[in-house]
Amino acid sequence: MTQHINYLAKLAAQGKLGRREFLGKAAAVGVSTAAAGSLLSSAAMAEGPKKGGTLIAGLGGGESTNSLDPATFLTQVSHDFGKCWGETLVEVSRIGEVEYRLAESIEPSADAKTWHFTIRKGVEFHNGKTVTAQDVLKTMQRHSGEDTKSGALGVMRGIKSMKAEGDVFSVTLETANADLPYLMSDYHLIIQPDGGMDAPDAGIGSGPYKVAVDEPGVRHVGERNPNYWDSSRGHADQIEIVVLNDATARTAALQGGQVHMINRVEPKVADLLERVPGLQVKSVSGRGHYVFLMHCNTAPFDNNDLRLAMKYAIDREEMVDKILRGYGSVGNDMPINGGYPLFSEDIEQRTFDPDKAKFHFKKSGHDGPVLLRTAGTAFAGAVDAAQLFQQSAAKCGITLDVKREPDDGYWTEVWNQQPFSASYWGGARPVQDQMYSTAYLSTADWNDTRFFRPDFDKLLIEARGELDQAKRIALYREMGVMVRDEGGVIVPMFNDFIAAVSDKVAGYQDDPSGEMMNGFALAKTWLA
């Protein structure tokens, strides 16, 4: 019966089944209140967006130190508000494809070294100016200049030269990169008038909402941009982000009807929240993952047998059950999962194996305890996860000492500094190349496992410029296996993004790229 209802819901979402007809059928098979709500919103989706109203999101991850300058974006709230007022050249769609936004079309040269972006005509900034290739050029220059402090600098580094001619913006790269359009979807790269050179934090963009109120750490309000070019976004008259960093405050605000949607629902309350009438829990598996990082160049972790021993001594299933409460999936000691394009499903899953762990531990010749550093901020449940790891390692005869570090200063003093620590990757990088270039290339700033392998680097550069899909898949498979078997990263789990949305909201669709529809929830949904 569940299958039948799901089938009906799908039909309704595709618009193949009318709302009334669908609800009638659903009632006929005896659907519960909660399920009816979810079916209703699918049906509303099929009916098409409604205009008007004020859509309010209660989001965790905002601070009073936030600025409207996209170069400084770091927190979730800046990221999500940026997607309301700003727009990038391209975006990554829900199915991982490049979606054209301010760029109308993209033309690569045959060697994938030069890329031409044709800018969409007739798009206006909030200040009335037209978006031109010159604005795009200036924006990119601001994010890549010598003295920039942009969070997108890493993305921009491989660029040799840029130019704007007519309505075409062109980029020439040092080495070929078949994924360049994906890199341009980085959320820092919001196109600003004149690149935001003179007023970087003016909050003037070309997005569906204009900045009306900006009180960092408290609330952000946007008013509908009447001149927005795309009618499939910006349905509400006004959107509002209320910064709710306390998890209980978020849940209470949603239940009390003060907000329409919240992010970062804790796995332990998600089950309970699912039973509350009038709202739905939206959980989507993404590319974000939790990690334990070993430095491959630091004793005792410079011995691959010891690294393998640690990888076999962790119980991934148990972590998904107890830390994520089932809202996630097991990892395979590589940063890539099915959420990425060009992923090979056939790589063998590593499991908890005390015999192999003992064998490799003995072979490594290491004697005595191994020290793991963790902190509450490393990821949600990192301290508990380290303790679970300690227990499963004990079953393999390995003594794991767990040291709890203070949250404050963890990212500067412990992560990427100490030889064995807990951390996470948010999964904002949409392609394998970007993930590997960020943290596994020998020269990467955040090579947080100290993985220095010239053969791996060579494969990475080769795959980057390869335009033949089959060959690329094979290259990425080889790299994945290399990290899995010889790297310093232990990936016990990929975490789901869990949000909760009121039944008053329609048009909410899962997006594996990030929480809250990858930040587009306010721009794309509407009040039913």
Place this chain on the structure above:
Amino acid sequence: MGHPILNLVAQRIALGLLLLFLASGLIFIGTQILPGDVAQSILGQSATPEAVANLRKELGLNDPAYVRYFKWLSGVLQGDLGTALSNGKSIAEGISTRLKNTLFLASWAAALSVPLAVVLGLLAVQYRNRWPDKLISGISLASISLPEFFIGYLLIYFVSVQLGWFPSVAILNETMSLGEKLNAITLPVVVLTMVVLAHMMRMTRAAILNVMQSAYIETAELKGLNPFTVIRKHAFPNAIAPIVNVVMINLAYLVVGVVIVEVIFVYPGMGQYLVDHVSKRDVPVVQACALIFASVYISLNIIADIVSIVANPRLRHPK
């Protein structure tokens, strides 16, 4: 020589300023000891070495610490709090709305809790060791014993989520009317009142009971005055000094110590603002906040001192 009270006040204020200066130095040292720096904290996990170096240069973090401290101090003496390192916004602007909010919440909590505490204290004295006294003490001591986040969550669950009487999120904005604002802050005001009530109530009760043991109270009772008049005319004026001291400490707490309540009810006050900036190592903002907090503490204590002196003729004419 001027008036002795004026002398005393001038002396207290001078001491207060000295204290403020010392506090600002201590806070600056404290923020220097913390690991990590503002450039790294701003950029977080996305901090590439170049970006950090560029940001450090831009923020002037390459100057030695004492140079930065005295630069800041000379700015403050000229009335310029400077701009926040983390987002380049004016600190004075950022703080003024937050401070207004904090004072708004604190003053309504004080307006409710102080009279309530004093009246309940007087009632407890009047009915001492009988059931009204025990009931008042029991309830107020129970509410101070529960952690404030627990009371907050209880109220949110029952009053906001189940009954829907008041909102759980107490965010204020300029477009709200006074009524709407009061509605929004009802729950935090109730929590704060419950937290500070017991301390003030018990002190009122103890101070007046202490005075009630005196011979002149007995005389007043023997004169045939009714019990409330005895308390009001004879006991209360003599008990006022310790009561004012406790009231001032609690008022100071309402201004500077309500971070937890602010977080639970998402109230945009000074506490949350300060915490955000501490975690970003944004020293100028931390300094400015700390300076304000320190001046609130110091000035409220000066007021308490002055009130006790004025209320007690013996202190007014020191030998």
